[in-house]
Amino acid sequence: MSTSPTAVPEEASIDSLRDAFSQSHNAVQWLARMVRSFRSVNAGEDVALHWDDERKAFVTDEFAEGLKMELRLPELTLQFLEHGQPVKHELQMEGRSPAQVEAWLLVELLHRGLDRSRFSKDLPYDIPNAMAGDNVEYSPEFREGELKKILAWFTAAADLLKNIARKSSGKDDDPSRLTLRTKDFSLDASVALLGQAQPSPGDRQICVRFYPLRAGAVDPHYLVSRTEPTATAPDIFEIIKVSGTTADEIAGAKVAKKIADAVAKLQKLAAQ
Structure with missing residues (x-):
């Protein structure tokens, strides 16, 4: 493989990059689900997140009193923020299935006194290669590069x-x-x-x-x-x-x- 910085990646590299994008795009949806579950959002719209350059993270707006959530790259780590400060019990998504991520979120909502029954995985749009259930896992360590x-x-x-x-x-x-x-x-x-x-x-x-x-x-x-x-x-x-x-x-x-x-x-x- 050519190491030229301007070379077009070979097909295997493109496939690997596409998989990494798919995993990160899927991971971002947990932030969207949290916002849509606890804030009034127009039914047909996607969710606007914000880029925190210092933390290298996508961050929600406040969806409950003083509460936000972020997804950090490149490790694909989910973490709640209380009044702008990261809290304990972050979730590193390596080896986690979507079902395990959902279970972690529900426990964290319980710890913060929020009604877990309001949480919904439903989204008003589809994304390519959507991940769901227990049969697929996030693998940021494998796709670290x-x-x-x-x-x-x-x-x-x-x-x-x-x-x-x-x-x-x-x-x-x-x-x-x-x-x-x-x-x-x-x-x-x-x-x-x-x-x-x-x-x-x-x-x-x-x-x-x-x-x-x-x-x-x-x-x-x-x-x-x-x-x-x-x-x-x-x-x-x-x-x-x-x-x-x-x-x-x-x-x-x-x-x-x-x-x-x-x-x-x-x-x-x-x-x-």
Whole structure:
């Protein structure tokens, strides 16, 4: 196998990476289930999580008083957070089946005085290669190298998205958070239109979204879109393809320029 950093991985490497993505995508659904079980969420929508760069984790919003939950990469560890602080009894998912993960969650809910009967595994969407029951296990130790690559992808993409959001706002301390969409495993940031303050949900805005997958296949790319609040105005978008799988190829200067150019074009169109 070639060791060139720009080489396209052989099929065996692609299969291994696809399996690691599948495991992490499945693991993220436990966060989505927790939010949907204890918060009012629109029936047809996926759940928006947030990226914590310091802890290398996807994190829920608060779903009970002072309570959140995170999934850390690359080890696929679930942990509750109370008032922002990690609590004891984390779950390392190595060798655990989905049924065992569910049992751990139910015990943790009991310890925190939450009604376990509210917890539901049901989701309003399907994901590729969904894991369920006792016949399949998470294996992050076996896929350690691939999961570290996934972490590098998300870290690089997160840095790029944050930089784009800061430049568009003109503020180095821009407070916008990065959002992970649990259905398609995409990471996105909102970008203000020209002359617009930090956009709020429902505003006209530009969204830059990083997709590591397409229909369950490893296919890293970005989607730059301008959303419109009215149903009669269609979204306008541009797809930015990524040529390789290293962190620099995922979010290096060449990709950053293509995205910045697409954002600038959509901002000008919106101002007309």
